[in-house]
Amino acid sequence: MRILAATISVFLVSFFIHSIAFEVNEFFPGERDALMQLRDVVNSTYNLHANWTGPPCNDMNQSRWAGIGCSDWHVTHLVLEGIELTDLPRLTKLELQENDLSGQIPPFDQQSLIAFNVSNNKLEGPIPSTPVLQRFPKSSYDNNSDLCGEIPGLSPCSISVPPPVPGIAPAPSAFPSRKEDHGVLKSWSIALIAAGAAAVLVFVILMLLCYCTRVCGEKTKKQQEQTVAVKRLEEVNTLSKKEFVQQMRLLGNIKHENLAKIISFYHSREEKLIISEYVPDGSLFSLLHENRGMRLEWKTRVSIIKDVAEGVELLHQCLGSHQRVPHGNLKSSNVLIQRANHNHVHVHVRVKLTDYGLLPLVPVHKLYVRKTPEFVEGKKMTRKADVYCFGILVLEILTGKVPRSSGRGRGEHRDLSGWVRAAVDNEWSTDILDVEILGEKEGYDEMLKLTEIGLECTDVLPERRPTITQVLSRIQDINS
Numbered sequence: 001m002r003i004l005a006a007t008i009s010v011f012l013v014s015f016f017i018h019s020i021a022f023e024v025n026e027f028f029p030g031e032r033d034a035l036m037q038l039r040d041v042v043n044s045t046y047n048l049h050a051n052w053t054g055p056p057c058n059d060m061n062q063s064r065w066a067g068i069g070c071s072d073w074h075v076t077h078l079v080l081e082g083i084e085l086t087d088l089p090r091l092t093k094l095e096l097q098e099n100d101l102s103g104q105i106p107p108f109d110q111q112s113l114i115a116f117n118v119s120n121n122k123l124e125g126p127i128p129s130t131p132v133l134q135r136f137p138k139s140s141y142d143n144n145s146d147l148c149g150e151i152p153g154l155s156p157c158s159i160s161v162p163p164p165v166p167g168i169a170p171a172p173s174a175f176p177s178r179k180e181d182h183g184v185l186k187s188w189s190i191a192l193i194a195a196g197a198a199a200v201l202v203f204v205i206l207m208l209l210c211y212c213t214r215v216c217g218e219k220t221k222k223q224q225e226q227t228v229a230v231k232r233l234e235e236v237n238t239l240s241k242k243e244f245v246q247q248m249r250l251l252g253n254i255k256h257e258n259l260a261k262i263i264s265f266y267h268s269r270e271e272k273l274i275i276s277e278y279v280p281d282g283s284l285f286s287l288l289h290e291n292r293g294m295r296l297e298w299k300t301r302v303s304i305i306k307d308v309a310e311g312v313e314l315l316h317q318c319l320g321s322h323q324r325v326p327h328g329n330l331k332s333s334n335v336l337i338q339r340a341n342h343n344h345v346h347v348h349v350r351v352k353l354t355d356y357g358l359l360p361l362v363p364v365h366k367l368y369v370r371k372t373p374e375f376v377e378g379k380k381m382t383r384k385a386d387v388y389c390f391g392i393l394v395l396e397i398l399t400g401k402v403p404r405s406s407g408r409g410r411g412e413h414r415d416l417s418g419w420v421r422a423a424v425d426n427e428w429s430t431d432i433l434d435v436e437i438l439g440e441k442e443g444y445d446e447m448l449k450l451t452e453i454g455l456e457c458t459d460v461l462p463e464r465r466p467t468i469t470q471v472l473s474r475i476q477d478i479n480s
Contacts, residue, residue, distance in 0.1 A: 028073070028074060028075075028378065031056060031074065031075045032055060032056050035052060035056060035065070035068070035075070036052065039052045048066065051064075051065060051066045052065050052066070052068075056068050056070065056075050057070035057073050057074070057075065063075075071363065071365065074378055091110045091112055091113055092112050092113060092114050092115065093113075093114065093115040093116075094108070094113060094115070094116050094117075094118075095115060095116075095117045096117065096118050096121065097117045097118065097119045097120050097121070098119075098120040098121070098324055098382075099121060100121060100122060100322075100323075100360065101118065101121040101122065101123060102121070102122040102123065102124075102145070103123065103124070103125075104123065104124065104125040104126075105118060105123055105125070105127055105128060105133070105147075106128070107128035107130050107133070108128070108130060108132055108133055109130040109131070109132050109133075110132060111132065113132050116132075116133070116136045116140050117136075117139075117140045118140065118141060118144070119139060119140060119141060119142040119143050119144070120142070120143045120144075120321055121143075121144050121145075122144060122145045122322065123141075123144040123145060123147055124144065124145045124146040124147060125146070125147065125148070126147075126148055126149050126157045127141060127147060127148070127149030127150070127151060127154070129149075129150065134150065134151065136151075137151070137152075137153075138151050138152060138153035138154055141154060143320075143321035144321070227278045227280075228263055228275050228276065228277070228278050229260070229275070229276045229277065229278045229279070229354075230273055230274070230275055231273065231274040231275075231276070231355075232271070232272070232273055233272040233273070233274065233361070233362065235362060235363055235366060236272055236361060236362060237360070237361060237362060237363060239360075239361065241267055243360075244265075244267050244272070244361065245265075245267065247357070247360050247361055248262070248265045248274070250319070250322065250357070251356070251357045252264075252265075254314070254315070254318050254319075254357075256310075256311060256314045257350070258307045258308070258310050258311035258314070258350075258351050258352060258353060259311050259314065259315070259352060259353050259354075259356065260276050260277045260279055260336055260352040260353065260354040261276060261277040262274065262275075262276050262277075263275045263276055263277060276354065277352070279336035279337065279338050279352045279354075280338070281336075281337045281338055281339045281349070282336070282337055283332065283333045283334070283335060283336055283337060284304065284332040284333070284335035284336075284337060284351075284393075284397075285331075285332035285333040285335075285402075286333075286337075287337055287349075288332060288396065288397065288400060288434075289332075289400075289402055295436055296436060296437075297436075297437065297440065298437045298440045298443040298446070298447070299443075300348065300349060301397050301398075301437065302443075302446060302450070302475075302478070302479055303349070303351075303479070304335070304337075304349065304351050304397065305393075305394055305397060305450065305475060306472075306475050306476065306479050307350065307351035308330075308335055308351055308353065308390065308393060309390065309468060309471055309472040309475050310472060311351065311352075311353040311356075312326075312327055312330065312353070312386055312390060312468050313468045313469055313472050315327050315353075315356055315357065315386075316383055316386070316467075316468050316469070319357055320383065323357065323359050323360065324359070324380075324381055324382050324383065324385075325359050325369050325381050325382070325383060325385045325386055326356070326357065326383060326386060327353070327356045327357070327386045327389070328356070328357070328358055328359040328364075328367050328368070328369050328385070328386070329355040329356065329358055329367045329368045329369070330353070330356075330368060330386055330389040330390060330393065331368045331389065331392075331393065331403075332393060332396055332397075334353060334354050334355045334356075334368075335351055335352075335353060335354075335393070336351070336352040336353070336354055337349045337350075337351065337352075338350040338351075338352060368389055369381060369385045369386075369389065371388075371389070371392070371403075372385045372388045372389070373388070373460045374462055382462060383467075383468070384462035384463075384465045384467075385462070386468065387457050387462075387465045387466065387467070387468055387471065388457060388458055388459075388462070388465065390457055390468065390471065391417065391453070391454045391455070391456070391457025391458035391465075392416060392417065392454075392457075392458060394450055394453060394454035394457065395416055395417060395420050395451075395454040395455075395458070396416070397434075398420075398432065398433060398434065398437075398447060398450060398451060398454065399416070399420065399432050399433065399434055400433075400434030400435070400436065401416060401419075401434075403415075403416045404416065417454070417455065417458035419432075420432050420451065420454070420455060421455060424451065424455075428448045428451060430444065430447075432451070433447060446478050446479075449474070449478050450475070450478065453466075453471060453474060453475070457471065
């Protein structure tokens with residue numbers, strides 16, 4: 001969040017963590033400065049001037065600052081509920097798009113407000129009829145859970161609903177109600193949760209047998225002898241049961257042939273389990289790196305790449321308005337393989353993606369998106385983080401090499417994508433190819449095109465990466 005004193009601008013910024021070691025007394029000055037600017041221009045019933053001093057994160061995952069949460073030395077969320085921030089009469093910009101905010105929009109009526117955007121959140125209910133909020137276009141409110149109102153292009157509210165009252169907003173990030181008082185914003189309560197997601201996959205209560213499940217992917221048999229995969233979540237974000245259930249129901253409603261179906265889940269204080277479709281033939285990682293006796297021909301590899309792209313694109317369509325990074329955990333060990341049939345010459349497989357949609361549930365450092373350059377540099381992540389992970393996967397399939405972590409620098413996978421870039425330089429070379437496909441010269445043209453796609457997807461700058469829809473279209477052209 002950033003409020004500048006003269007032309008007070010407010011931004012909620014997702015500060016993402018990266019896993020580079022820092023000395024105990026090191027911190028990120030930009031994050032501290034943004035919070036100090038906020039502290040200096042508002043009044044509060046809580047003495048922020050006395051509390052917000054020194055580095056925001058005094059320990060790797062702790063903060064002495066009221067309402068501040070830290071992880072790996074980065075500020076990851078603000079929870080300022082109940083401290084009644086007031087006096088924002090000069091507020092000019094409020095840009096809160098893509099922040100997982102939920103609840104209802106409070107009746108902002110700051111006449112100084114010239115920019116307002118709450119699109120791509122989880123807000124619901126009527127848009128308050130204050131003159132200020134009514135003058136902003138539909139695009140300021142797009143892609144929310146269930147907003148209605150008199151804004152042209154939005155659905156009108158079917159019944160008259162009173163303005164928000166205190167305590168309505170749930171979490172993860174919420175707008176509790178505020179009172180309107182001639183340009184003064186009262187009872188300000190914002191919770192911006194930027195860390196998120198973990199290993200979750202399913203829906204149906206798993207009785208006592210599930211309590212014994214401690215290994216990812218362990219098999220369990222239900223009463224009718226249906227084999228399912230059970231995942232036990234060892235580390236979960238601070239979420240209410242309602243929020244956990246909402247996310248699981250959202251994921252459970254997604255159906256696609258290239259996604260492992262989420263069947264059920266179990267939630268209690270002690271246990272959180274996810275039950276999903278069991279895919280019997282292992283993962284792409286195993287097929288590429290642990291089962292070298294079985295030849296994975298080029299035709300099969302192209303089919304796998306296309307199936308993965310189709311699954312990721314579907315997630316971007318279904319979760320794009322709910323999550324900044326719809327998959328969030330795309331890697332070869334989460335690409336499950338189902339063999340349709342096989343013999344000594346060919347392997348025909350169907351791909352099922354798993355561990356998707358976990359970003360709201362599990363700490364981000366537990367997910368594969370932590371490997372992206374933007375995360376390593378503490379920048380905001382978008383769906384282009386999935387594209388980066390997809391590009392790494394394509395290069396892994398082409399080269400047969402296991403992506404290794406370089407630990408520092410502009411992205412932990414710089415060694416794989418960087419190695420491929422260095423190898424091809426200005427001219428594509430077969431030196432990068434897995435030895436198993438090196439002899440399939442008729443596929444060299446496709447291999448070249450997919451190498452180019454993989455390198456574009458792993459560009460250090462997210463804005464230069466293609467969308468997954470553009471990627472899928474190009475792959476379909478190659479595979480046609």
